Amino acid sequence: MKEKIRIIIEDNTSPKGKVFDYLIQVLILLSLIAFSIETLPDNSVYTIEILDTFELICVIFFSIEYLLRIFVSNKPFNYIFSFYGIIDFLAIFPFYLRGAYDLRALRAFRIFRIFRALKLIRYNRALNRFSIAAKIVKEEIILFLIITGIFIFLSSAGIYFFENEAQPKVFTSIFHSGWWAIVTLTTVGYGDVYPITNGGKVFTFFILLIGVGIVTIPAGLVASALSKAREIEEIEDDEIKKI
Incomplete structure (x- = not known):
């Protein structure tokens, strides 16, 4: 039973x-x-x-x-x-x-x-492929998160030194500047925190360019991993049919 x-x-x-x-x-x-x-x-x-x-x-x-x-x-x-x-x-x-x-x-x-x-x-069988895909790109995702963390720190430090004197209440420290770095690198740009100095604006332009690349990397990794997961699933199905 x-x-x-x-x-x-x-x-x-x-x-x-x-x-x-x-x-x-x-x-x-x-x-x-x-x-x-x-x-x-x-x-x-x-x-x-x-x-x-x-x-x-x-x-x-x-x-x-x-x-x-x-x-x-x-x-x-x-x-x-x-x-x-x-x-x-x-x-x-x-x-x-x-x-x-x-x-x-x-x-x-x-x-x-x-x-x-x-x-x-x-x-949902299709969603289970994400589990396989996650295992395939696990190391790449970890590396991507580490690099993203480094970029967030560099962006926070950079905008702090450009904007601290002009906006001491907004960019009080590197930690306070972290929110700006996150929304800028992810290209969200809520507009609640933004640079007003020329140096800060130029710096923001380059950070936005980097942010566009950062956003597209995970999509590419997941897409390739899902394709590989589908191939693995098809191979397993063929082996089950042979049995």
Whole structure:
């Protein structure tokens, strides 16, 4: 029986597994819609009762799913403390927390219901390619983050020395200048902090050019990694078909 349940829950290529996956996906989407409707200010008592009942139904299904995944897992604690295990837990625990306590402050924990959206990742094969892609470009991404950190520091220091005397309250220190460096290198440019000296403006121009390159690097890395991930997935599928 344990093996049959494992096939239904973990093998979405089987007919029963597909039905199970689709059922969970539909419940996740409907529960998120219901959660959003709950935030409307003029809900009637009848609407609130329907939403509460539907929430109870969803929590029952998600709780059963969570317990079944623990049951069929060869190493239950590995699942419980895994990424998906934590997401599955966060999707249900606010309901039980609300039922156990009647403190208004604890209502803030209901925000964790939005983590149900992340449960959809488990049931989308295309999204699982990102996991493979992340492993492929892990070293490149780490190097990119290090270089980005260096550029942020250099930009913060540079704009500080150009603008500190002209705007001592805005560019008080290199640390205070860090916000300008981040929004400039990411080409966001909120306009809340900007240079007024000629040197600062010229410096900003070159930082913007560098920022354009920094923004495009991750896109290229991810695109190439996803292509490689698709190739790996196709090879694995071919090997499964041969078996």
